[in-house]
Amino acid sequence: MSSEPLIGVLAMQGAVREHVAMLAEAGARAVPVRRAAELSEVDGLVLPGGESTTMSRLLESFELLEPLRARIADGLPAFGSCAGMILLARQTLDGRPDQQQLGGLDVVVRRNAFGRQVDSFEADLDFGGIDDAVHAVFIRAPWVEKAGDGVEVLATVSGVPGVDTGTARIVAVRQGAVLATAFHPELTPDVRVHRLFVDLVRKAA
Ligand SMILES: NC(=O)CC[C@H](N)C(=O)O
Numbered sequence: 001m002s003s004e005p006l007i008g009v010l011a012m013q014g015a016v017r018e019h020v021a022m023l024a025e026a027g028a029r030a031v032p033v034r035r036a037a038e039l040s041e042v043d044g045l046v047l048p049g050g051e052s053t054t055m056s057r058l059l060e061s062f063e064l065l066e067p068l069r070a071r072i073a074d075g076l077p078a079f080g081s082c083a084g085m086i087l088l089a090r091q092t093l094d095g096r097p098d099q100q101q102l103g104g105l106d107v108v109v110r111r112n113a114f115g116r117q118v119d120s121f122e123a124d125l126d127f128g129g130i131d132d133a134v135h136a137v138f139i140r141a142p143w144v145e146k147a148g149d150g151v152e153v154l155a156t157v158s159g160v161p162g163v164d165t166g167t168a169r170i171v172a173v174r175q176g177a178v179l180a181t182a183f184h185p186e187l188t189p190d191v192r193v194h195r196l197f198v199d200l201v202r203k204a205a
Contacts, residue, residue: 005043005201008033010068012058014048014083018186019194026194028201036067044077044177044201047084047102049139049184052092052111055083056100065100072104077177077204079197085180086111086142093145104178106148107170113143113182114163121160125183127172128154130192136171136183143182144170151175177204 004027009019011032023030023046033039045068047055059065072078072088080088086095087102089109114121119140124133134155147153147170155172163169171182177200185193 003027003202004029005198005205006031006041007044007046007198007201008038008042009046010048010055010064010084012055012062013050014055015184015186016048019046019048022186022191022194023198025191026198028198034062034064036064039064039067039071042076043205044079044197045071046197047078047080047087048186049082049084052083052086053096053099055087057098059100065102069102072102072178075177075204077197077201078104078179079194079200080105080180081184081186082139082141082182085109085144085182088178088180089144090148092142105173105175105180106151107144107173107175107180108146109142110145111142112140113145113169114138114141114160123157123160125155125157125171127193128152128174129196134185134190134193135188136181136185137187138171138183141171141182144173147173148175155181174200177201
């Protein structure tokens, strides 16, 4: 692989263009991925936010679900934000019956976890491997309810008004070359989370 890895952005839904732009800024070549042939070319894949049940249905109709599961099982580096995190999880709580999981992350996530009280909020987070606080935008976000032994917790949030304010909730994790955030780094100008992912992709090569 050249020093500029080729990273796909799953282009079913969500902020595809924003992810492509941030990956380019973070030192990768970035392309949208809609077809299995495109998936087979990439060194890593970003799964954007959106609506996880819709995305899993679209994955089925684009015949990408099984190829994507297979590549992830085979060690493809992946970065899921929000709905992308939900898709990468082993299990989803409060999901819909037809919700598909791609696996890759040994976590149980709770969908729309911050609840009806708060749809969207922003917070400054300490983030493992990144020096200064990351400003995080949450939109109907999940949290990680349970993380397996092999999962590194990178960030938590607490004190969200209207939510059970005392408990620190896990909102960013890494397991090997699979990274996930409950928030949307592509919606701020801060490229550091994407750079972390590009580094994971380089190391996995
Ligand atoms: N911003 C998002 O990706 C929201 C995720 C959405 N609540 C879901 O369940 O998939």
